[in-house]
Amino acid sequence: MQRQLKCSNMARKICVRFAPSPTGALHIGGVRTALYNYLFARQHGGTMLLRIEDTDSTRFVPGAEEYILEALDWLGIGIDEGLRWENGQIVQVGNHGPYRQSERREIYHQYVDQLINSGHAYYAFDTPEQLDAKRAEIPNFQYDARTRMQMDNSLVIGMDAAKQRIAAGEKYVVRFLIQPDENVTVHDLIRGDVTINSSILDDKVLYKSADDLPTYHLANIVDDHLMEVTQVIRGEEWLPSAPLHVLLYRAFGWEDTMPQFAHLPLLLKPDGNGKLSKRDGDRLGFPVFPLEFHNQKDGTVSSGYRESGYFPEAVINFLALLGWHNTGDQEMFSMDELIEQFSLDRVSKSGAKFDYEKGKWFNHQYLQNKSNEELAQLFMPILEQKLAGQTPVLNDGSTVVDTTVAKVIGLVKDRVNFIPELWEQANFFFVAPPNTTRSRLPNVGKKTVPTT
RNA sequence: GGUGCUAUCGUCUAGUGGCCUAGGACAACGGCCUCUCACGCCGUAAACCCCGGUUCGACUCCGGGUAGCACUACCA
Numbered sequence: 001m002q003r004q005l006k007c008s009n010m011a012r013k014i015c016v017r018f019a020p021s022p023t024g025a026l027h028i029g030g031v032r033t034a035l036y037n038y039l040f041a042r043q044h045g046g047t048m049l050l051r052i053e054d055t056d057s058t059r060f061v062p063g064a065e066e067y068i069l070e071a072l073d074w075l076g077i078g079i080d081e082g083l084r085w086e087n088g089q090i091v092q093v094g095n096h097g098p099y100r101q102s103e104r105r106e107i108y109h110q111y112v113d114q115l116i117n118s119g120h121a122y123y124a125f126d127t128p129e130q131l132d133a134k135r136a137e138i139p140n141f142q143y144d145a146r147t148r149m150q151m152d153n154s155l156v157i158g159m160d161a162a163k164q165r166i167a168a169g170e171k172y173v174v175r176f177l178i179q180p181d182e183n184v185t186v187h188d189l190i191r192g193d194v195t196i197n198s199s200i201l202d203d204k205v206l207y208k209s210a211d212d213l214p215t216y217h218l219a220n221i222v223d224d225h226l227m228e229v230t231q232v233i234r235g236e237e238w239l240p241s242a243p244l245h246v247l248l249y250r251a252f253g254w255e256d257t258m259p260q261f262a263h264l265p266l267l268l269k270p271d272g273n274g275k276l277s278k279r280d281g282d283r284l285g286f287p288v289f290p291l292e293f294h295n296q297k298d299g300t301v302s303s304g305y306r307e308s309g310y311f312p313e314a315v316i317n318f319l320a321l322l323g324w325h326n327t328g329d330q331e332m333f334s335m336d337e338l339i340e341q342f343s344l345d346r347v348s349k350s351g352a353k354f355d356y357e358k359g360k361w362f363n364h365q366y367l368q369n370k371s372n373e374e375l376a377q378l379f380m381p382i383l384e385q386k387l388a389g390q391t392p393v394l395n396d397g398s399t400v401v402d403t404t405v406a407k408v409i410g411l412v413k414d415r416v417n418f419i420p421e422l423w424e425q426a427n428f429f430f431v432a433p434p435n436t437t438r439s440r441l442p443n444v445g446k447k448t449v450p451t452t
Numbered sequence: 453g454g455u456g457c458u459a460u461c462g463u464c465u466a467g468u469g470g471c472c473u474a475g476g477a478c479a480a481c482g483g484c485c486u487c488u489c490a491c492g493c494c495g496u497a498a499a500c501c502c503c504g505g506u507u508c509g510a511c512u513c514c515g516g517g518u519a520g521c522a523c524u525a526c527c528a
Contacts, residue, residue: 019528023527127526128526131526139453194457196455204525208526237528240522241523273520321464329466329476350458351458351521355464360478414490415491
């Protein structure tokens with residue numbers, strides 16, 4: 001693992017981050033990204049940071065932030081710095097804050113100005129409508145070295161004229177000035193060197209005055225730098241823009257402390273092709289979210305692993321193996337074992353199809369390994385709910401207690417994958433069948449529960 | 453269209469030039485156990501994308517195809 005660390009990073013404390021957008025429930029693929037970051041951080045005695053990337057005000061969903069933090073907490077993915085879930089509410093820890101990008105406007109202003117002043121960025125006034133028209137008019141239109149001088153920006157009209165228009169209240173964006181025909185190489189910890197030519201990059205929008213916020217690209221680089229992030233471990237969908245990010249680090253003069261990159265393979269649909277989407281859950285009948293989510297914005301409800309009866313350890317184990325595997329045949333991993341054995345160079349390069357059946361198997365294994373007493377505690381709330389208004393036939397009507405429940409669970413647990421299924425398997429122990437007063441089972445209901 | 457990434461059983465994967473007659477797990481199938489079903493146990497079937505090259509020897513290295521995926525927004 002040590003050889004993965006560049007000299008310039010050698011002395012720095014390992015710091016990784018998980019930086020979700022609060023645009024809805026945390027997708028299971030996002031959970032895996034968070035998990036791998038967490039495992040890496042713990043293994044190296046480093047910091048796991050959580051930052052909220054809410055630079056798109058139009059996509060903000062109320063409650064999403066709470067949801068994300070609660071989900072990570074449920075799964076046992078601990079956060080050392082940034083935002084975390086404590087006693088049912090969000091708390092902020094660390095001194096690189098604030099950790100919500102929408103609260104960091106002043107910081108970004110400063111760095112946008114730096115780029116403008118150093119000639120690495122420029123003001124552009126083309127409206128979205130004008131750009132759409134341009135794209136309709138010219139096939140494969142791209143805002144870059146070939147086209148920028150035909151557009152409405154400070155490169156064409158001059159900086160003074162641009163500043164006057166801004167002062168007059170005109171909306172604008174700041175674009176990154178990309179020098180053409182330069183080969184940019186990104187060293188990826190999983191894939192090796194990836195090189196692209198800068199000519200295929202467009203002059204990315206870095207800042208939008210309409211909502212006074214930067215875009216992902218700028219905010220991301222500034223924050224990772226300021227928060228002293230040493231490894232960026234994120235989804236493969238970011239690989240194509242990684243060279244842009246390298247260029248940004250260079251423009252800021254931060255290349256010597258630039259984090260290392262690792263782009264994780266995508267989680268794919270179980271059927272067909274393409275990456276697993278939020279809709280696949282409803283379509284295929286299994287959860288793609290850790291917790292049930294009530295979307296306040298569109299009124300939809302999405303099912304969650306927790307509510308479906310999954311143990312967090314099972315979800316972690318299942319997810320860890322979707323894209324990572326050690327040498328050998330071990331399938332069952334505790335969080336501690338994962339922390340010990342995980343390594344980025346054993347992460348697969350190709351996407352993994354999401355196999356829900358295997359997920360169920362993992363839960364089955366974890367359920368079998370739990371004691372009857374522990375399962376009884378988890379099952380009691382369900383039992384009480386089911387028994388409301390009904391008379392248990394056990395023990396001549398005496399109260400159903402935990403120890404009784406534990407014994408019953410011991411009899412049927414090997415038949416189930418999930419706690420709630422216990423009711424289907426064991427309800428006749430607690431409720432007399434219709435038209436009888438006691439259970440048909442000879443050794444139950446008559447005297448007491450089985451004594452074994 | 454352009455750019456990039458990827459490529460072992462249906463699925464997740466082991467494999468880093470001879471240990472591969474390609475291993476494990478999920479799912480499937482069969483058997484045993486059993487009053488049924490399930491669990492469990494035992495077993496069966498199931499893969500190196502294609503074509504070249506390097507080599508005494510390629511799943512492993514190289515080249516070219518092909519296919520899949522990702523990206524290509526004032527979204528992240």
